[in-house]
Amino acid sequence: MSTSSRTRRKVWGLATLGLLTALTACDPDAAAGPQRKAFDTTLRTHAIAPSTPTPEGLAYLRAVADVHARADGLTGDARIGVLRQGMALPQPSGVPEAEIVRLDLAARLGEALLASPNGAWAARNMIAPLVPVERSLPLARASARALVVLGDAAAKTGDDALAMGSYGRSVEMMSLLVEELEP
Amino acid sequence: MSVTQRLLTRWGLPLGMLLAVAGCGARAGGGRTVTPGNGRVPDGPGPDGQQEGNNIGDLKHRLDALTVEQAEKASTSDASFDTCEDLCSLASSICSVKEKMCSIADQHPGEDEYQQLCRKAELQCSEAEDSCVACVAARQSHGGSTAVSK
Numbered sequence: 001m002s003t004s005s006r007t008r009r010k011v012w013g014l015a016t017l018g019l020l021t022a023l024t025a026c027d028p029d030a031a032a033g034p035q036r037k038a039f040d041t042t043l044r045t046h047a048i049a050p051s052t053p054t055p056e057g058l059a060y061l062r063a064v065a066d067v068h069a070r071a072d073g074l075t076g077d078a079r080i081g082v083l084r085q086g087m088a089l090p091q092p093s094g095v096p097e098a099e100i101v102r103l104d105l106a107a108r109l110g111e112a113l114l115a116s117p118n119g120a121w122a123a124r125n126m127i128a129p130l131v132p133v134e135r136s137l138p139l140a141r142a143s144a145r146a147l148v149v150l151g152d153a154a155a156k157t158g159d160d161a162l163a164m165g166s167y168g169r170s171v172e173m174m175s176l177l178v179e180e181l182e183p
Numbered sequence: 184m185s186v187t188q189r190l191l192t193r194w195g196l197p198l199g200m201l202l203a204v205a206g207c208g209a210r211a212g213g214g215r216t217v218t219p220g221n222g223r224v225p226d227g228p229g230p231d232g233q234q235e236g237n238n239i240g241d242l243k244h245r246l247d248a249l250t251v252e253q254a255e256k257a258s259t260s261d262a263s264f265d266t267c268e269d270l271c272s273l274a275s276s277i278c279s280v281k282e283k284m285c286s287i288a289d290q291h292p293g294e295d296e297y298q299q300l301c302r303k304a305e306l307q308c309s310e311a312e313d314s315c316v317a318c319v320a321a322r323q324s325h326g327g328s329t330a331v332s333k
Contacts, residue, residue, distance in 0.1 A: 038296040058191075065187045104186040141273075142186055148280055160287050160297075167284045168300050174277045175307045178314050181270050183321075 039165035043172045044136040045143075048096045057095035064089065064101050071108070076116065083109040087126075096138070104142035106130055110149035120156035123149060133165075137173070139180070144173040263325070267318040274311035281308040 051057070067086030071079045086105050091098045110127045113119035127150045137143040147170035154162035281304035288301035 038294060039300075041300070061187055061191050065191060068187060101187050140186075144276070148276075151280070151283065155283070155287065160291065164284060164287055164297060164300055167280050167287075168304070171277050171280050171284070171304050171307050174273050174280075175311065178270060178273050178277075178311050181266055181273070182314055183266075183318075 039161040039168070040133045041165050041168035041172065042133040043169045044133075045139045045173065045176065046136045048100060048138045048140065051094075051096055054092070054095060056092040057098065060089065060092045060095065060098055061101060064105055067105065068108070071112075080109065080112045080116065080119075083112055100138050100140045100142045103130065103138070103140070103146045107142060107145040107149050110146065110153065114149065114152055114156065120153050124153035124157055127153065131166075131169075133169075139173070139176060141174075141177065144170045144177070147173065263318075263322050267315070267322055270311070270318050271315035274308070274315040277304075277311045278308040281305055 064086055067082055067089075071082045071086075074082060083105065087102070087109060091102055106127055110123040113123035113126065116122075127146055131137060131143065131146050131150055137147075147166045151163045151166035151170060154160075154166060281301075284304045285301040288297040291297040
């Protein structure tokens with residue numbers, strides 16, 4: 001290859017590189033990487049098929065029903081304490097319905113925490129790990145209720161982006177349930 | 184009815200049926216038949232229809248028939264009411280959350296994403312309300328008259 005040919009190739013290479021750099025500089029989004037969204041409304045769902053009753057499943061359901069009944073007769077910190085005990089019950093494996101029951105219990109605990117003084121952060125920290133955008137949620141009212149609790153807790157703690165995202169996911173979940181019910 | 188109670192009821196039904204069948208089996212196998220009225224034959228006309236046996240097979244057959252009948256009744260009356268009630272309750276919840284979303288969006292007037300999500304929620308609220316109204320209207324046109332609150 002001659003010297004002049006090598007020089008021409010270098011010039012073309014540098015020109016192409018310069019053009020690409022200039023184009024990137026003109027587009028601030030490209031420079032910043034993937035476009036940032038204000039909030040995340042991603043919703044992953046899965047249907048819960050009715051399962052065959054198992055002794056462990058029935059025992060769990062009865063224990064949670066008992067927790068709800070005891071909480072009904074209490075208020076304030078006493079109610080929160082009982083609901084926390086319910087959340088500590090081990091969720092039986094192989095019982096898909098237990099996921100819904102636990103989310104419903106978590107939502108109720110979140111609502112009780114939100115009603116207590118300075119309970120918004122506690123509610124947010126308790127429920128946020130249960131309904132992250134990465135996790136598929138059971139297609140059920142309990143999931144929507146838990147997402148509303150997270151939205152309320154986020155709004156109370158001044159995180160409008162998390163509140164909008166959680167509310168948006170909740171409305172999406174409920175709209176899917178409406179579609180399921182429509183004839 | 185709570186989620187937990189609903190599940191207990193649903194799981195309780197098959198258990199109840201099993202117990203019923205087991206109970207029928209015990210009665211048919213080792214039980215003693217008691218004739219009402221100290222064994223006296225009633226004076227009036229006898230019962231209409233085919234004589235039903237008391238063995239386990241006949242009782243199981245009757246239980247199956249009753250279960251099918253109950254399911255049919257549920258699907259034509261209570262189920263439609265429950266569906267409308269669920270649809271209207273969902274519509275109410277969706278619209279309630281929509282209010283919260285649009286209230287937050289009002290605090291972010293210059294941010295398109297907030298405004299778009301508020302508008303989307305308004306649409307979803309409106310569609311859910313339409314479903315509720317259509318369900319109640321369809322139910323009433325089929326002869327039902329019970330009102331469903333939104």
